[in-house]
Amino acid sequence: MADYTQAETGGTLQRPEGLRGIAADLSSDQRAFKNVSWGKAMMWIFLLSDTFVFGCFLLAYMTARMSTPVDWPNPSEVFALHIGGQELPLILIAIMTFVLISSSGTMAMAVNFGYRRERGRTAALMLLTAVLGATFVGMQAFEWTKLISEGVRPWENPWGAAQFGSSFFMITGFHGTHVTFGVIFLLIVARKVWRGDFDTQRRGFFTSRKGDYEIVEIMGLYWHFVDLVWVFIFAFFYLW
Amino acid sequence: MAQAQTHSGQQHPVKLYLLVWGLLFVLSTFSYLVDYFAIQGYARWFLILFFMVLKAGLIVAVFMHMAWERLALVYAILVPPVLVLVFVAMMVSESNYTIFTRLTFSSVGL
Numbered sequence: 039m040a041d042y043t044q045a046e047t048g049g050t051l052q053r054p055e056g057l058r059g060i061a062a063d064l065s066s067d068q069r070a071f072k073n074v075s076w077g078k079a080m081m082w083i084f085l086l087s088d089t090f091v092f093g094c095f096l097l098a099y100m101t102a103r104m105s106t107p108v109d110w111p112n113p114s115e116v117f118a119l120h121i122g123g124q125e126l127p128l129i130l131i132a133i134m135t136f137v138l139i140s141s142s143g144t145m146a147m148a149v150n151f152g153y154r155r156e157r158g159r160t161a162a163l164m165l166l167t168a169v170l171g172a173t174f175v176g177m178q179a180f181e182w183t184k185l186i187s188e189g190v191r192p193w194e195n196p197w198g199a200a201q202f203g204s205s206f207f208m209i210t211g212f213h214g215t216h217v218t219f220g221v222i223f224l225l226i227v228a229r230k231v232w233r234g235d236f237d238t239q240r241r242g243f244f245t246s247r248k249g250d251y252e253i254v255e256i257m258g259l260y261w262h263f264v265d266l267v268w269v270f271i272f273a274f275f276y277l278w
Numbered sequence: 279m280a281q282a283q284t285h286s287g288q289q290h291p292v293k294l295y296l297l298v299w300g301l302l303f304v305l306s307t308f309s310y311l312v313d314y315f316a317i318q319g320y321a322r323w324f325l326i327l328f329f330m331v332l333k334a335g336l337i338v339a340v341f342m343h344m345a346w347e348r349l350a351l352v353y354a355i356l357v358p359p360v361l362v363l364v365f366v367a368m369m370v371s372e373s374n375y376t377i378f379t380r381l382t383f384s385s386v387g388l
Binding site: 055056057059060063064070071072073074079082083085086089090093097100101102104105106107114127128132135136139140142143145146147149150153154251252255258259262263265266269270272273276277278 | 296337369
Protein backbone atom coordinates (compact mmCIF):
# COMPACT_ATOMS: atom_id res chain seq x y z
CA MET A 39 0.00 0.00 0.00
CA ALA A 40 3.06 2.27 0.01
CA ASP A 41 2.61 5.43 -1.97
CA TYR A 42 5.32 6.54 -4.37
CA THR A 43 6.22 9.91 -5.79
CA GLN A 44 8.24 11.03 -8.78
CA ALA A 45 11.61 12.44 -7.73
CA GLU A 46 13.32 15.24 -9.63
CA THR A 47 15.91 12.81 -10.89
CA GLY A 48 13.23 10.75 -12.57
CA GLY A 49 13.40 7.94 -10.03
CA THR A 50 10.72 7.22 -7.49
CA LEU A 51 10.83 7.91 -3.79
CA GLN A 52 8.68 6.24 -1.22
CA ARG A 53 6.31 8.66 0.46
CA PRO A 54 6.39 8.42 4.24
CA GLU A 55 3.29 7.37 6.16
CA GLY A 56 1.98 8.45 9.58
CA LEU A 57 3.04 11.67 11.30
CA ARG A 58 6.12 11.93 9.10
CA GLY A 59 3.76 11.65 6.17
CA ILE A 60 1.74 14.62 7.44
CA ALA A 61 4.89 16.71 7.77
CA ALA A 62 6.08 15.63 4.32
CA ASP A 63 2.69 16.33 2.70
CA LEU A 64 2.23 19.77 4.22
CA SER A 65 5.82 20.95 3.87
CA SER A 66 6.62 19.70 0.40
CA ASP A 67 5.98 23.09 -1.24
CA GLN A 68 3.48 21.40 -3.54
CA ARG A 69 -0.17 20.63 -3.06
CA ALA A 70 -1.03 18.86 0.19
CA PHE A 71 -2.81 15.49 0.67
CA LYS A 72 -0.71 13.88 -2.04
CA ASN A 73 -2.72 11.07 -3.57
CA VAL A 74 -6.04 12.74 -2.84
CA SER A 75 -7.55 14.33 -5.93
CA TRP A 76 -8.66 17.95 -5.98
CA GLY A 77 -12.29 16.98 -6.34
CA LYS A 78 -12.23 14.80 -3.27
CA ALA A 79 -10.26 17.26 -1.14
CA MET A 80 -12.63 20.09 -2.10
CA MET A 81 -15.69 18.01 -1.25
CA TRP A 82 -14.18 17.22 2.14
CA ILE A 83 -13.48 20.90 2.78
CA PHE A 84 -17.03 21.80 1.75
CA LEU A 85 -18.32 19.13 4.13
CA LEU A 86 -16.15 20.54 6.92
CA SER A 87 -17.77 23.95 6.40
CA ASP A 88 -21.18 22.29 6.39
CA THR A 89 -20.24 20.56 9.64
CA PHE A 90 -19.76 23.97 11.22
CA VAL A 91 -23.11 25.21 9.91
CA PHE A 92 -24.96 22.19 11.30
CA GLY A 93 -22.85 22.40 14.45
CA CYS A 94 -23.98 25.99 15.01
CA PHE A 95 -27.63 25.06 14.43
CA LEU A 96 -27.44 22.25 16.97
CA LEU A 97 -25.59 24.52 19.40
CA ALA A 98 -28.21 27.25 19.04
CA TYR A 99 -30.93 24.68 19.68
CA MET A 100 -29.06 23.29 22.69
CA THR A 101 -28.61 26.77 24.15
CA ALA A 102 -32.28 27.67 23.57
CA ARG A 103 -33.44 24.45 25.18
CA MET A 104 -31.16 24.75 28.19
CA SER A 105 -31.95 28.40 28.84
CA THR A 106 -35.74 28.31 28.78
CA PRO A 107 -37.63 27.93 32.05
CA VAL A 108 -40.69 26.62 30.16
CA ASP A 109 -41.01 22.83 29.73
CA TRP A 110 -39.60 21.42 26.52
CA PRO A 111 -42.06 19.22 24.58
CA ASN A 112 -41.28 15.51 24.90
CA PRO A 113 -40.09 14.46 21.40
CA SER A 114 -40.88 10.85 22.21
CA GLU A 115 -44.59 11.76 22.41
CA VAL A 116 -44.59 14.51 19.79
CA PHE A 117 -43.28 12.14 17.13
CA ALA A 118 -45.29 9.11 18.21
CA LEU A 119 -47.73 7.52 15.78
CA HIS A 120 -50.91 5.51 16.30
CA ILE A 121 -50.38 2.23 14.51
CA GLY A 122 -52.89 -0.58 14.98
CA GLY A 123 -54.51 1.17 17.92
CA GLN A 124 -51.18 1.42 19.70
CA GLU A 125 -49.13 4.53 20.49
CA LEU A 126 -45.58 3.88 19.29
CA PRO A 127 -43.07 6.46 20.54
CA LEU A 128 -40.80 8.08 17.96
CA ILE A 129 -41.58 5.38 15.40
CA LEU A 130 -41.68 7.70 12.39
CA ILE A 131 -38.19 9.02 13.15
CA ALA A 132 -36.88 5.49 13.64
CA ILE A 133 -38.19 4.44 10.22
CA MET A 134 -36.71 7.57 8.64
CA THR A 135 -33.38 6.67 10.23
CA PHE A 136 -33.47 3.17 8.79
CA VAL A 137 -34.38 4.49 5.34
CA LEU A 138 -31.47 6.94 5.37
CA ILE A 139 -28.99 4.32 6.61
CA SER A 140 -30.10 1.97 3.86
CA SER A 141 -29.56 4.70 1.29
CA SER A 142 -26.03 5.12 2.67
CA GLY A 143 -25.47 1.40 2.25
CA THR A 144 -26.61 1.36 -1.37
CA MET A 145 -24.50 4.46 -2.08
CA ALA A 146 -21.35 2.85 -0.66
CA MET A 147 -21.95 -0.16 -2.90
CA ALA A 148 -22.54 2.11 -5.90
CA VAL A 149 -19.08 3.64 -5.35
CA ASN A 150 -17.57 0.18 -5.26
CA PHE A 151 -19.22 -0.93 -8.50
CA GLY A 152 -18.29 2.40 -10.08
CA TYR A 153 -14.61 1.71 -9.56
CA ARG A 154 -15.19 -1.75 -11.05
CA ARG A 155 -16.64 -0.06 -14.13
CA GLU A 156 -19.95 -1.88 -13.79
CA ARG A 157 -22.09 0.88 -15.25
CA GLY A 158 -25.48 -0.78 -14.93
CA ARG A 159 -25.12 -1.78 -11.32
CA THR A 160 -23.64 1.58 -10.33
CA ALA A 161 -26.46 3.54 -11.95
CA ALA A 162 -29.09 1.20 -10.51
CA LEU A 163 -27.68 1.48 -6.98
CA MET A 164 -27.48 5.27 -7.28
CA LEU A 165 -31.08 5.32 -8.47
CA LEU A 166 -32.09 3.19 -5.50
CA THR A 167 -30.21 5.61 -3.23
CA ALA A 168 -32.13 8.52 -4.78
CA VAL A 169 -35.45 6.70 -4.29
CA LEU A 170 -34.65 6.05 -0.62
CA GLY A 171 -33.62 9.70 -0.23
CA ALA A 172 -36.87 10.85 -1.80
CA THR A 173 -38.75 8.50 0.53
CA PHE A 174 -37.02 10.15 3.46
CA VAL A 175 -38.00 13.63 2.26
CA GLY A 176 -41.56 12.39 1.72
CA MET A 177 -41.75 11.13 5.29
CA GLN A 178 -40.35 14.43 6.49
CA ALA A 179 -43.06 16.26 4.55
CA PHE A 180 -45.62 14.04 6.29
CA GLU A 181 -44.03 14.83 9.66
CA TRP A 182 -44.07 18.58 8.99
CA THR A 183 -47.68 18.45 7.79
CA LYS A 184 -48.74 16.57 10.91
CA LEU A 185 -46.99 18.99 13.25
CA ILE A 186 -48.24 22.08 11.43
CA SER A 187 -51.80 20.77 11.59
CA GLU A 188 -51.30 20.25 15.33
CA GLY A 189 -50.43 23.92 15.67
CA VAL A 190 -46.62 23.90 15.72
CA ARG A 191 -45.18 27.17 14.39
CA PRO A 192 -41.68 28.66 14.50
CA TRP A 193 -42.94 30.91 17.29
CA GLU A 194 -45.26 28.58 19.24
CA ASN A 195 -46.43 25.04 19.88
CA PRO A 196 -49.19 23.52 21.99
CA TRP A 197 -46.89 21.64 24.36
CA GLY A 198 -44.58 24.21 25.92
CA ALA A 199 -41.41 26.07 25.00
CA ALA A 200 -41.93 28.11 21.83
CA GLN A 201 -38.29 27.55 20.84
CA PHE A 202 -39.18 23.95 20.01
CA GLY A 203 -40.92 25.07 16.81
CA SER A 204 -38.12 27.27 15.51
CA SER A 205 -35.44 24.67 16.34
CA PHE A 206 -37.45 21.89 14.72
CA PHE A 207 -38.18 23.69 11.47
CA MET A 208 -34.69 25.13 11.17
CA ILE A 209 -32.73 21.95 11.82
CA THR A 210 -34.89 19.40 10.03
CA GLY A 211 -35.60 21.88 7.24
CA PHE A 212 -31.93 22.51 6.56
CA HIS A 213 -31.21 18.78 6.65
CA GLY A 214 -34.17 18.02 4.38
CA THR A 215 -32.88 20.61 1.91
CA HIS A 216 -29.54 18.83 1.86
CA VAL A 217 -31.26 15.51 1.18
CA THR A 218 -33.33 17.06 -1.61
CA PHE A 219 -30.27 18.52 -3.34
CA GLY A 220 -28.52 15.19 -2.85
CA VAL A 221 -31.34 13.36 -4.64
CA ILE A 222 -31.14 15.79 -7.58
CA PHE A 223 -27.37 15.38 -7.89
CA LEU A 224 -27.66 11.61 -7.52
CA LEU A 225 -30.03 11.52 -10.47
CA ILE A 226 -27.70 13.68 -12.56
CA VAL A 227 -24.63 11.56 -11.80
CA ALA A 228 -26.58 8.30 -12.20
CA ARG A 229 -27.62 9.44 -15.68
CA LYS A 230 -24.01 10.22 -16.59
CA VAL A 231 -22.89 6.79 -15.36
CA TRP A 232 -25.73 5.03 -17.16
CA ARG A 233 -24.95 6.83 -20.43
CA GLY A 234 -21.29 5.87 -20.09
CA ASP A 235 -19.94 9.44 -19.95
CA PHE A 236 -16.94 8.32 -17.93
CA ASP A 237 -16.04 5.61 -20.43
CA THR A 238 -16.49 7.71 -23.58
CA GLN A 239 -14.84 10.80 -22.07
CA ARG A 240 -17.92 12.84 -22.87
CA ARG A 241 -17.60 16.39 -21.56
CA GLY A 242 -19.90 17.69 -18.84
CA PHE A 243 -22.69 20.08 -19.84
CA PHE A 244 -21.73 22.63 -17.19
CA THR A 245 -17.96 22.43 -16.77
CA SER A 246 -17.04 21.08 -20.23
CA ARG A 247 -14.61 18.76 -18.48
CA LYS A 248 -14.19 15.04 -18.81
CA GLY A 249 -15.27 13.28 -15.66
CA ASP A 250 -14.31 9.92 -14.28
CA TYR A 251 -15.77 7.36 -11.93
CA GLU A 252 -14.31 9.19 -8.95
CA ILE A 253 -17.28 11.57 -9.18
CA VAL A 254 -19.40 8.69 -7.86
CA GLU A 255 -17.21 8.53 -4.76
CA ILE A 256 -17.32 12.33 -4.34
CA MET A 257 -21.10 12.24 -4.69
CA GLY A 258 -21.06 9.43 -2.12
CA LEU A 259 -19.10 11.56 0.35
CA TYR A 260 -21.87 14.18 0.21
CA TRP A 261 -24.56 11.55 0.61
CA HIS A 262 -22.90 9.83 3.57
CA PHE A 263 -22.44 13.24 5.17
CA VAL A 264 -26.19 13.84 5.00
CA ASP A 265 -26.66 10.49 6.76
CA LEU A 266 -23.95 11.44 9.26
CA VAL A 267 -25.69 14.71 10.15
CA TRP A 268 -28.91 12.77 10.71
CA VAL A 269 -27.11 10.59 13.27
CA PHE A 270 -26.44 13.74 15.32
CA ILE A 271 -29.92 15.19 14.80
CA PHE A 272 -31.44 11.85 15.82
CA ALA A 273 -29.40 11.82 19.04
CA PHE A 274 -29.63 15.47 20.03
CA PHE A 275 -33.04 16.53 18.80
CA TYR A 276 -35.19 13.41 18.96
CA LEU A 277 -33.63 11.32 21.73
CA TRP A 278 -32.61 14.11 24.11
CA MET B 279 -3.31 -4.65 -5.58
CA ALA B 280 -0.94 -1.70 -5.89
CA GLN B 281 -1.68 -1.52 -9.59
CA ALA B 282 -5.41 -1.80 -9.02
CA GLN B 283 -5.21 0.91 -6.39
CA THR B 284 -3.80 3.52 -8.76
CA HIS B 285 -6.53 2.96 -11.31
CA SER B 286 -9.56 2.31 -9.20
CA GLY B 287 -9.36 4.48 -6.08
CA GLN B 288 -11.21 3.25 -3.01
CA GLN B 289 -11.90 -0.43 -3.64
CA HIS B 290 -13.11 -2.55 -0.77
CA PRO B 291 -15.09 -5.78 -0.57
CA VAL B 292 -18.88 -5.34 -0.77
CA LYS B 293 -19.04 -7.66 2.25
CA LEU B 294 -17.46 -4.93 4.38
CA TYR B 295 -20.11 -2.41 3.36
CA LEU B 296 -22.88 -4.91 4.09
CA LEU B 297 -21.36 -5.56 7.52
CA VAL B 298 -21.25 -1.84 8.34
CA TRP B 299 -24.79 -1.40 7.01
CA GLY B 300 -25.94 -4.17 9.35
CA LEU B 301 -24.06 -2.68 12.30
CA LEU B 302 -25.63 0.73 11.66
CA PHE B 303 -29.06 -0.92 11.69
CA VAL B 304 -28.33 -2.66 14.97
CA LEU B 305 -26.94 0.50 16.60
CA SER B 306 -29.93 2.56 15.43
CA THR B 307 -32.25 -0.07 16.86
CA PHE B 308 -30.43 0.18 20.20
CA SER B 309 -30.76 3.98 20.09
CA TYR B 310 -34.47 3.61 19.45
CA LEU B 311 -34.84 1.10 22.27
CA VAL B 312 -33.29 3.59 24.70
CA ASP B 313 -36.30 5.79 23.98
CA TYR B 314 -38.79 2.92 23.76
CA PHE B 315 -37.90 1.68 27.24
CA ALA B 316 -37.78 5.32 28.44
CA ILE B 317 -34.35 5.07 30.05
CA GLN B 318 -33.68 8.39 31.81
CA GLY B 319 -30.88 10.31 33.48
CA TYR B 320 -27.18 9.73 32.93
CA ALA B 321 -27.76 6.23 31.54
CA ARG B 322 -29.82 7.75 28.73
CA TRP B 323 -27.14 10.32 27.94
CA PHE B 324 -24.38 7.75 28.00
CA LEU B 325 -26.23 5.30 25.73
CA ILE B 326 -27.41 7.93 23.25
CA LEU B 327 -23.95 9.45 22.85
CA PHE B 328 -22.25 6.05 22.79
CA PHE B 329 -24.40 4.74 19.93
CA MET B 330 -24.15 8.11 18.15
CA VAL B 331 -20.35 8.13 18.23
CA LEU B 332 -20.14 4.50 17.07
CA LYS B 333 -22.50 5.17 14.16
CA ALA B 334 -20.74 8.38 13.15
CA GLY B 335 -17.38 6.61 13.36
CA LEU B 336 -18.50 3.74 11.14
CA ILE B 337 -19.95 6.08 8.52
CA VAL B 338 -16.88 8.32 8.38
CA ALA B 339 -14.29 5.53 8.57
CA VAL B 340 -15.77 2.99 6.19
CA PHE B 341 -18.50 4.57 4.04
CA MET B 342 -16.52 7.78 3.56
CA HIS B 343 -13.21 5.84 3.33
CA MET B 344 -11.53 8.03 5.94
CA ALA B 345 -9.74 4.98 7.34
CA TRP B 346 -7.77 4.68 4.09
CA GLU B 347 -7.06 8.34 3.36
CA ARG B 348 -3.75 10.09 3.90
CA LEU B 349 -3.25 11.10 7.51
CA ALA B 350 -2.75 14.77 6.57
CA LEU B 351 -6.30 14.86 5.16
CA VAL B 352 -7.74 12.89 8.09
CA TYR B 353 -6.32 15.37 10.60
CA ALA B 354 -7.28 18.42 8.52
CA ILE B 355 -10.90 17.26 8.48
CA LEU B 356 -11.37 15.62 11.89
CA VAL B 357 -9.49 17.96 14.23
CA PRO B 358 -11.47 21.20 13.56
CA PRO B 359 -14.89 19.71 14.49
CA VAL B 360 -13.41 18.46 17.77
CA LEU B 361 -12.72 22.10 18.64
CA VAL B 362 -16.47 22.71 18.41
CA LEU B 363 -16.61 21.03 21.84
CA VAL B 364 -15.01 24.18 23.27
CA PHE B 365 -17.90 26.16 21.77
CA VAL B 366 -20.32 23.67 23.34
CA ALA B 367 -18.77 24.21 26.77
CA MET B 368 -19.04 28.01 26.36
CA MET B 369 -22.69 27.79 25.33
CA VAL B 370 -23.58 25.47 28.23
CA SER B 371 -22.12 28.00 30.61
CA GLU B 372 -23.95 30.83 28.81
CA SER B 373 -27.33 29.08 28.85
CA ASN B 374 -26.95 28.20 32.53
CA TYR B 375 -26.40 31.89 33.23
CA THR B 376 -29.39 32.90 31.08
CA ILE B 377 -31.78 30.53 32.82
CA PHE B 378 -30.44 31.67 36.18
CA THR B 379 -31.18 35.33 35.39
CA ARG B 380 -34.60 34.48 33.99
CA LEU B 381 -35.61 32.51 37.06
CA THR B 382 -34.19 35.12 39.41
CA PHE B 383 -35.31 38.40 37.85
CA SER B 384 -38.19 37.61 35.52
CA SER B 385 -41.65 37.07 36.97
CA VAL B 386 -43.19 35.99 33.64
CA GLY B 387 -42.23 32.69 32.08
CA LEU B 388 -40.13 33.34 28.97
